[in-house]
Structures are given as structure tokens and as C-alpha cells.
Amino acid sequence: MLELNGVTKTFGGLTAVDDVSFSVESGELVGLIGPNGAGKTTLFNSITGVLTVDSGTITFFGQDITDAKPNTVSQHGIARTFQIVRTFDESTVLENVTTGAVFGASEDRSIPEGQEVAREYISFVGLDGKAELEASQLTIADRKHVELARALACEPDLLLLDELGSGLTPMEIDGLCKTIERVRDELDVAVFWIEHIMDAIMGTTDRILVLNEGQLIADGTPEEIQRDDDVSRAYLGGVEL
Ligand SMILES: Nc1ncnc2c1ncn2[C@@H]1O[C@H](COP(=O)(O)OP(=O)(O)OP(=O)(O)O)[C@@H](O)[C@H]1O
């Protein structure tokens, strides 16, 4: 579904993403891990058109989206959430999620049609009863769920999650893992998920990619990644996962 070939992104003298190639298939739940500064968010920004890449190609269902703008990428079927939560804080939960349904989806929708779609996803992420609250009134966990609902309301084929679990309590993370599995299983949306919380990522994903200093150093099942010497050396300074 998603295919990257030799993608490189530099900032001045720094190569943040270095000749990265991989693919994600329909229906997969794939994790992306790596130390701080490894290039994970830069990779998401490159895929979603927030940044333009220096070289390499990105295709989605065989179509070249390498230089596509973020709104075009969204309408092609790739939605995302942000590492630093980016809800529209002076808008209600319903208004936040409706923006995804109206402006992020490939289908043309009126605002009332968008609101109907938005209500489905507000319910899907467990925010029933909070639709009319302003995002600013919510906890960080709830605001992260608003972002998730807004991304889902774009009705994507692929969902990119950038540290959706950070700042949540262990109980909230358990709930989030179940929701993410339901995204794959009930909505049939593939998920590509950056997370530092090892238990969550190891216990939930089908496959994990590991970035280190911009380079892809491993691609395997959670079990394979836990046994990979390069990964423990690069990622944890030799400590076993
Ligand atoms: N807009 C930018 N301009 C210059 N340098 C940048 C920019 N964005 C990221 N970088 C640098 O690129 C490298 C990769 O950053 P990135 O945010 O992609 O890492 P990350 O893997 O997401 O890290 P973290 O786990 O801390 O979120 C870092 O050295 C970072 O400082």
C-alpha cells in the first residue's frame, strides 16, 4: 500500500532520514521505534507532505505522492496525529472532528453530513458525551483521542500515529492499545505507529521498523526486534529490551 524507496531528508548538514526504503501493507499494524532524534517524526512529515524530501520516492497504492501537499496526501487516504497534540482548542470536540470529515476526506461533504460522520468516530474513540465540550476543557488523554477521531473522520486507508500514548497513564495506554487494534480490525485501516512505550508497541503491533540516526536498522516481528543485537545496541546502549 505505502512504499518508500531511498527516501532522504536533510536539514543543512544533518541527514535526518537517510536512504530509507520499506513498505506497509493494507491491514497491517506497524510500529516505528528509535531513540530521540532518530528521524521518526521527520519520516512522517516526509510521507504526509509537511516536508519535501531531498531524494527518493513515496508511493501510495501505486500513485506517486512524493511531492504531494498535506491536504492532497490526506485526500489520497493517509491521515495522521501529531507528537505535540494539535487540537483546535477553542472549538468543540464535534467541530474538531468534523474538520476531518469535511476537509480531510476524499468524499465531498456538507457540514451536517460531516457532523454525522464525526459523531460516529467520537463514539468510536469513547468520547460520547463530550462532543459539545471545547477541546481546551479536556485532559491531554481526551485531546489525544480527539486527534485520533479527527484523523479517523478523514476515513483513511492508513493512519500515522506520532506518540499517541505519550503523557497517558498506564491504564489509559491499555485502553488506547485496544482502540488502535479496533482501528485495524473493525475499520480495516492500516496503522503506522511511532511510540516510545515498549510494552504498548511490542504487545500490539504485527511488525516493527527501527530507525537510528536516520537509517532503517531493523524490520521484523516484535519478537525478532527484541532479539536483534543492532537494535539493543543502537536503541538502548546494549541493554536487553
Ligand atoms: N525542522 C527542522 N529543522 C532542523 N532540524 C530538524 C527539524 N526537524 C527535525 N530536525 C532534526 O532532525 C533530527 C530528527 O528529528 P525527529 O524529530 O525526526 O526525531 P524523532 O525520531 O521524531 O525524535 P523523538 O523521539 O524525540 O520525537 C533531529 O536531530 C532533529 O533535531
Ligand SMILES: [Mg+2]
Ligand atoms: Mg518525534
